[in-house]
Structures are given as structure tokens and as C-alpha cells.
Amino acid sequence: MNSGDVMSRIVEIRDLKKSYEDGNIKALNGISLDIEEGEFVSIIGPSGSGKSTLLNMLGALDIADSGSIRVAGYDLKENKKLNVFRGDKIGFVFQLHNLIPNISVCENVEIPMYTQGLSSKDMRKRSLELLDEVGLKDKADIRPTKLSGGERQRVAIARALANNPSIILADEPTGSLDSKTSNRILELLINLHKEEKVTLIVVTHDMEVAKLADRIIEVLDGKIINAEDGTLLENKIRVEN
Amino acid sequence: MSFLSLIIKNPFRNKSRALLAIIGIGIGIATIIALGAITEGMISSADDTLRAGGSDFTVSGKVEGESSQMVGFGTSSFDDDYVDKLANVSGVDRAVPIYMTLLMTKNSPYFAVIGMNPSDYKIAELTITDGRMYKDGTDEIVLGKIAADNEEKEVGDTILLDDKEFDIVGIYESGNSYQDQGGFTSLDNSQKLSDDEGKVSTIYIKVDKDADVETVEKRIDDEYGDNLTTISSLSDLDMVKNMIDMLNGASLAISILAVVIGAVGIINTMLTSVYERTRELGVLKAVGWSDGKILLMIIGESIVITIVAGIIGSIAGIIGVELIVLSNIMPLLTPIYTVNIFVQAFSIALFVGIIGGIYPALKAVKLPPTEALRYE
Numbered sequence: 001m002n003s004g005d006v007m008s009r010i011v012e013i014r015d016l017k018k019s020y021e022d023g024n025i026k027a028l029n030g031i032s033l034d035i036e037e038g039e040f041v042s043i044i045g046p047s048g049s050g051k052s053t054l055l056n057m058l059g060a061l062d063i064a065d066s067g068s069i070r071v072a073g074y075d076l077k078e079n080k081k082l083n084v085f086r087g088d089k090i091g092f093v094f095q096l097h098n099l100i101p102n103i104s105v106c107e108n109v110e111i112p113m114y115t116q117g118l119s120s121k122d123m124r125k126r127s128l129e130l131l132d133e134v135g136l137k138d139k140a141d142i143r144p145t146k147l148s149g150g151e152r153q154r155v156a157i158a159r160a161l162a163n164n165p166s167i168i169l170a171d172e173p174t175g176s177l178d179s180k181t182s183n184r185i186l187e188l189l190i191n192l193h194k195e196e197k198v199t200l201i202v203v204t205h206d207m208e209v210a211k212l213a214d215r216i217i218e219v220l221d222g223k224i225i226n227a228e229d230g231t232l233l234e235n236k237i238r239v240e241n
Numbered sequence: 242m243s244f245l246s247l248i249i250k251n252p253f254r255n256k257s258r259a260l261l262a263i264i265g266i267g268i269g270i271a272t273i274i275a276l277g278a279i280t281e282g283m284i285s286s287a288d289d290t291l292r293a294g295g296s297d298f299t300v301s302g303k304v305e306g307e308s309s310q311m312v313g314f315g316t317s318s319f320d321d322d323y324v325d326k327l328a329n330v331s332g333v334d335r336a337v338p339i340y341m342t343l344l345m346t347k348n349s350p351y352f353a354v355i356g357m358n359p360s361d362y363k364i365a366e367l368t369i370t371d372g373r374m375y376k377d378g379t380d381e382i383v384l385g386k387i388a389a390d391n392e393e394k395e396v397g398d399t400i401l402l403d404d405k406e407f408d409i410v411g412i413y414e415s416g417n418s419y420q421d422q423g424g425f426t427s428l429d430n431s432q433k434l435s436d437d438e439g440k441v442s443t444i445y446i447k448v449d450k451d452a453d454v455e456t457v458e459k460r461i462d463d464e465y466g467d468n469l470t471t472i473s474s475l476s477d478l479d480m481v482k483n484m485i486d487m488l489n490g491a492s493l494a495i496s497i498l499a500v501v502i503g504a505v506g507i508i509n510t511m512l513t514s515v516y517e518r519t520r521e522l523g524v525l526k527a528v529g530w531s532d533g534k535i536l537l538m539i540i541g542e543s544i545v546i547t548i549v550a551g552i553i554g555s556i557a558g559i560i561g562v563e564l565i566v567l568s569n570i571m572p573l574l575t576p577i578y579t580v581n582i583f584v585q586a587f588s589i590a591l592f593v594g595i596i597g598g599i600y601p602a603l604k605a606v607k608l609p610p611t612e613a614l615r616y617e
Contacts, residue, residue, distance in 0.1 A: 061527060061610040087529020094614065098524040102254040107242045112528035120243045163529070 010166060010199050011035035011058060016067035018053055018222075027053040028064065029222035037166070040193055040200040042213035047205070050222040052171055055203045059090045059169045072166045087115035091160030091198075093189070095172035097152040099144040105155050106131060106140035112162040130158040134188060150181035157188060167199040168192075174209060186212060244534075248541035255517075258510055263550040265506040266593060269499025270554025270586050275562045276495060277582035280488040282575045286418055296337070296364055296445035297454045298473035300327060300461060318440035323469065327444055330460050332452035337361045337445040340431040344402055348391045353423030354382075354402060356431025364445055365415065367425065372396035372411030377427050383411035385421035400424075403434050418575040446471075496585075500593055503547065507597030511543050515605045522605050523613025532606040539605050543598025544591060551590035555583060 011034060018028040027050045035041055045051040056062040058071055060082040069076045072089040079085060091112075099108045109127040118126070131137045134154040136147075144152055153173065160168055170189065174182035186209060193200040202213065210216050218225050252259050302319030321338055328336040340356035357365060359374050367374075367383070375381035382402075384394060389412050392400060399406045407426065415421055432438045448457045458471045515522070525535060562576045 056611050059527065061614070083526065083529050083531045085529075086527060090527075090529075092524075092527045094524070094527075096520070098520050098614075100521055102250060103242065103247065107247075110242060111525065114244055114247075114534065115529040115531070120246075123242070159528070 008037045009034050010037040010039075010072055011201075012068075012070040013057075014068045016054075016057060016064045016069055018057065018062065018064050026222050028057070030067070031219075031222070031224055032067075033217065033224060035199065035201065038193075038197050038199055040190065040212075040214045041202070041217060042210035042215070043201065043203045043217045043219060044205060044207065044210045045219035049219045051203045051219045053222075054219060055169050055171055055201065058167070058201060059092060060085050083115070087112060087163055089166045091163070091165035091168045093153070093156055093160045093168060093170040093173045095175040097144070097156040099152055099155055099159075101143060101145050103143075104141050105136065105144055105147065108144060108155055109158045109162055112159060116163055126162065127158070130161050131155070133161070133192070134158045148181075149177055150184060153177065153181075153185050154188060157185070157192070161192065161196070161198075164196075165198060167201060170200070170202045172204055173202065174204075174206070182209075244538075245541075248538055249545055251538070252514075252542045252546050255514070258513065259546060262506050262510040262546050263553060266499070266503040266547055266550035266590065267554035267557060269495070269503050270551050270590055271558035271561060272495050273492065273499060273586045273589065274555050274558025274578075274582055275565075276488065276492045277585065278558070278562050278576035278578050279571075279574060280485065280492060281577040281579050281582065283488065284485055285577050286575055297448050298446050298458055298471055300336075300444040300446060300465075300469050300471050301442065303466075303468055303470045318435075318437050318442045319468065321439055321441045323465065324441065324444055326465070327446060327461060330457065330464065332448050332457035332460065333446055334449045334452075335361075335364070335445075335447040337364050337447070338428055338441040339443040339445060340428055340435070340437070340440070341442045342431055342435045344434070346392060346400070346402065348393070349388065349422065351422065352388065352402070353419060354431050354434055355420065355423060355425050356428040357425055358428055361445075362425070364447065365420070365425065367413040367415050367420075369411045369413050372409070375410055375426055377429070379427070380405070380407050380430065381410045382407040382424045382426040382430075383413050384409055384424045386412060386414045387418065387421040388423055391422065405434065496589055500589060500596070503550075503590075503593040504597045507543050507546060507593060508600055510546065511539060511598055511601035512604065514542070515539065515601045519608065519613050519616035522608055523610050523616065526608075526610040526613065536602045536606050539602035540595060540598035543601070544594035547590040547594035547597070548587070551587045554590075555586060558586075 013031055013033040016028050016031040017026070019026045029050070031050075031054060043051045043054060053062065057064055057069055057076070060071070060074075060076045064077060072085070074085045074089065076082065076085070100111070106124060106127045109130055110123040113123045113126065128137055128140055131140050134157055136151060136154055136158070139147065139151065144155060147155065168189070173189065174185050177185060189200060189202070190212060192198065202209065204210050300323070302317045318340070324336050324338045327333055337357065342354050344352045344354055346352045355365075359377055362374055369383065370386065372383070375383055382400065384392070384400070389395065389409075394400055394409055396409055396411060398409050400409055407424075407430075413421075413425070428441075429438075432440060446457070446461075448454050454473070458473060461469065461471050522535065559578065565571060566574055566576065
């Protein structure tokens with residue numbers, strides 16, 4: 001990405017720290033990071049490095065101990081209505097799709113829309129549009145249990161897009177899929193990112209997946225390090241790809 | 242899909258678990274409905290018996306001790322001199338002597354023989370549907386519709402009561418199950434059946450048109466209160482009162498038990514459901530659902546189960562009571578289903594639903610989303 005591009009900053013993190021078990025486990029140990037609107041960023045690192053904790057912080061699923069974090073105009077350390085932020089600004093895609101088994105594919109995509117005060121008719125209309133985008137409109141009225149793993153993940157992506165989020169946060173979105181299906185899911189995510197101009201942040205431990213991003217951020221022991229040479233880049237905000 | 246549809250669908254993901262919870266609560270609701278209908282029936286039946294016909298109040302003999310509780314049901318008797326005495330009390334239009342006795346017949350354990358002068362039949366509000374009224378000085382009897390069916394008798398047949406044969410000359414309906422399961426004959430006949438000649442068990446009092454019932458009642462109480470007792474309402478009857486208190490007490494105890502057992506059952510069901518759906522609840526939080534909405538959903542699901550249990554329990558309760566009626570285990574039972582019974586049952590169902598849903602719902606809300614999403 002060229003530093004000369006005029007883009008607004010959608011993520012602004014400064015010296016973010018988070019520890020668990022009375023400070024014994026330092027999940028995030030002073031992370032500073034900026035992400036521009038419309039960027040595709042991948043966060044890589046080994047298990048326990050803090051990459052998922054960072055993603056949870058970005059989606060306001062977890063609260064930091066210290067430092068500051070602003071996402072899509074929300075101060076996530078001060079704001080109390082984090083569910084509103086999540087509903088309006090974030091679309092999550094998890095490693096496991098976590099679809100509700102007893103309702104239809106279409107109804108699963110409608111789930112985030114319950115926060116938006118839409119009528120049942122409008123919810124279904126929007127849901128069908130999204131399922132069309134992910135190529136599953138013909139399976140709208142069947143149960144997710146009848147779908148393959150890849151199809152379920154596509155439903156989960158449609159669900160993530162339900163409320164026109166500013167950012168899609170994907171935690172190992174291809175982690176439970178075979179390589180052929182993985183490629184299709186990644187292709188879908190990247191196309192949506194480009195078409196909808198939505199910021200895409202993907203946590204992965206797969207370097208092949210990470211390389212598809214505009215920028216790779218490597219996390220180790222709760223800190224951001226340079227992806228190429230492993231040099232510690234404490235206090236350095238941007239990591240050029 | 243509306244939020245309400247989601248709430249209605251969710252409890253039935255695991256159908257066998259939902260069904261077990263519904264059966265558990267439904268049994269409590271069925272018992273509440275059945276006991277309620279039986280109690281209401283008994284109250285109404287006792288009330289009808291007391292007010293038999295167009296009397297304003299009844300007078301019975303006063304007996305000290307335990308047996309006083311049986312007053313009004315024809316098991317205690319007093320001298321028939323009082324009939325004339327009461328007829329002469331100021332404000333009394335008519336004093337109608339009645340002698341009631343319960344006999345056992347071939348087909349019925351409780352056959353009420355009610356002795357009354359045939360000229361007084363209007364006060365008993367009998368409608369002769371077949372044949373005619375009995376005559377004084379004969380062995381004639383008229384049978385209630387239910388008694389005629391039970392005994393398989395019709396006009397022209399005879400019936401054996403306590404080794405004495407009576408000619409059935411008419412069939413009547415009074416709308417009072419107690420009376421319709423027995424028969425009316427002359428005062429003389431019923432007294433003889435109990436070897437209790439010169440006695441009556443009850444006197445029906447009809448006051449003058451312009452007289453005040455309470456004033457007349459007080460006059461009788463003042464003058465004959467030592468030996469007689471006036472009964473104008475159910476609450477005057479210790480026996481009936483005690484019985485209804487007992488049934489109401491049993492109803493209350495069962496309602497409390499139903500609430501406790503139902504609440505424990507539904508808490509268990511909903512907690513299991515919440516644990517099973519931990520990841521899903523994490524997703525709901527991740528997509529922006531507020532704690533309030535999740536709380537509402539879980540409590541709503543709990544209420545759906547208890548309301549379904551309320552409906553099924555009510556139907557089961559009615560079927561149960563009707564089976565008791567059909568089997569003739571309680572021959573005098575005429576159940577009455579009032580709106581109040583169903584309101585009470587559904588209020589309990591709703592209460593159990595809310596109480597049973599709160600704890601699991603709070604558990605669901607308190608789950609940190611990150612932990613919920615990691616849950617295996």
C-alpha cells in the first residue's frame with residue numbers, strides 16, 4: 001500500500017495490553033497498530049501468540065487492560081454499548097461456522113438483523129440477496145445441517161455481511177476446510193472485500209492465506225514483529241508488506 | 242422470521258427433552274384443573290341442594306358436637322311440630338317440611354330419597370319429563386333422570402328401596418345432580434323408610450313477598466335458635482365449608498408443588514439447552530445481540546414450554562375428570578370448568594416459565610463472548 005493514498009483510518013490501536021490469570025499470561029503486551037479503511041490485513045502467528053486476542057479486541061468481544069483502541073469511530077475502551085458497535089460495524093467469520101441447526105439457512109443469515117429493527121419481510125429479502133452473493137440462494141430454505149462444510153462457511157460469510165459491516169473479522173476462516181474449499185472461501189471473502197469495499201482482517205496460521213493480504217502483521221508473545229525478518233517492531237505502527 | 246417465531250421454534254430443537262419438560266409441568270397443570278373442576282362442582286352442587294327450589298333459606302335441627310356438621314344433608318332430624326311453628330313466624334309465607342335419607346340400591350351407593358308433600362313440588366322446582374307427580378298416601382315415587390338411567394327404570398316399573406317396593410309414576414329433572422340421582426316420594430314414605438315418623442330433616446322457608454329474608458331469618462334464630470339453625474349460604478354449613486377448605490387447601494398445596502417441581506424441571510431443561518448452545522450464544526453476542534435480547538429469548542423459550550404444558554395439561558385434566566365421571570367412582574360428581582380455573586392454571590404455567598427461565602437466561606447473559614465462542 002502506498003503511503004500517499006488518501007484513506008481514513010478505521011483501526012487505531014496504541015500500546016494495547018491484555019493479560020489473563022492475574023497477569024501471569026500476557027496475551028497482548030503493548031500492541032500498536034493502524035489499519036486503513038478498505039485494507040485487507042492478515043494477522044499471523046503461532047498458537048498462543050495473541051493473534052486471536054487481538055482480533056477479539058478489534059471486535060469488542062474482549063476488553064483491554066490498558067492502552068487505547070478506536071475502531072470505526074468507536075472508542076472501545078470507553079464505550080458501554082459494545083453490542084451496538086458489533087451489530088453495526090463488525091461482521092465475524094469464525095473457524096467453525098456456528099450456524100443454528102434448527103432454522104433455515106436464510107433464517108441464519110437473518111440473525112444479526114434482529115438488532116436493526118427490520119420487518120420479517122425485509123430481513124428475508126436482504127438475506128436472500130446475501131445468499132445470492134455467496135451462491136447459495138437455491139439453498140435458502142433448507143437446514144444448515146444439510147450443507148457441506150464449505151457451504152456452511154459461505155452461509156456464515158453471508159451472515160457476517162448482514163448488517164453492511166465496516167470490517168469483516170475472520171478467525172481462521174478456512175481452518176476446518178480442505179484446500180480446494182479453502183481457496184473458494186478465500187476467493188469469496190476477497191471478492192466481497194473488493195466489491196463491498198469492506199475492510200478485511202483475517203487471522204490465520206497459514207502463510208499461503210496470509211500472503212493474499214495487502215499487509216501481513218506477525219504477532220509473537222503479544223507483540224507485533226516484522227513478518228520478513230522477525231525483528232521486533234515495538235512502537236512502530238505500520239508494517240509494510 | 243420474526244423474533245417471536247425464533248423463540249417458539251427454539252425449545253423444540255431437542256424434541257424429547259422438550260416433551261419431558263412439558264409432561265412434568267403438564268401433570269401439575271392437569272391436577273390443578275381436575276381438582277379445581279371437582280371443587281367447583283361440589284360447591285355448586287351443595288349450593289343447589291341448599292337452595293333446592295324456590296326457598297329463601299332452609300332450617301335444620303341443631304345438634305351439638307361432631308354431627309352438627311352434617312346439618313342440612315338429612316342425617317339429623319327434628320320434630321315436625323316446628324313446621325307449623327315456623328309457618329306462623331311473622332314474614333314466613335310457607336314452611337315446607339322435607340325428609341331426606343340416603344339409601345343404597347342395586348346400582349347406586351348413594352340414592353337420595355327426598356320426602357315432600359306432593360303439593361309442594363313447585364318449591365323443589367322439579368320438571369316432570371315423563372309420567373306424573375306422585376300422590377300422597379300411596380307407594381308412588383318419581384325418579385330423577387340420572388337415577389332412572391342408573392337403575393334402568395322407566396314409568397310403570399317398580400323399584401325396591403330398603404325392602405319396600407315403590408311404583409315409579411314419573412321421571413323428573415331438577416338440574417341438581419344430587420336430586421337427579423335420587424327420587425321424591427311422600428313425606429310419610431321417606432319418614433317410614435328411616436323409621437323416623439313425626440320428624441323432618443329440613444324445612445324450606447319461603448318468605449312473604451314484601452318481607453326481608455334476613456329479618457325473617459333473624460326472627461327464627463332468636464325464637465328457635467336453641468334447637469334450630471337457619472342456613473342461607475354455604476358458609477353456614479360447617480361440613481361443606483370444611484370440605485371446600487380441604488379441597489382448596491389440597492389445590493393450593495398441589496399448585497405450590499407444581500410450581501416447585503415445574504420450575505426445577507424447566508431450569509434443568511433450559512440450563513442444558515444454554516450449555517449446549519454456548520457457542521451459538523457467543524455468536525449472538527458477536528453479531529450484536531444485547532444482553533436484554535438474549536435474556537428475553539431464553540425466558541421466552543421457557544415460557545413457550547410451560548404454556549404448551551398448560552394447554553396439554555388442561556386437556557389432560559379435563560379428560561381425567563371426565564373419565565372419573567364416566568367410571569362412576571364419584572357418583573355425585575358434577576365437575577364445573579370455570580374460566581377462573583384455567584386462568585389460575587395458565588398463570589401458574591406462566592409463573593413457572595418466568596421463574597424457570599430467569600436463572601438459565603442470566604447464565605447465558607453472563608457468558609463472556611470469547612469464552613462462549615471457544616466452548617467445546
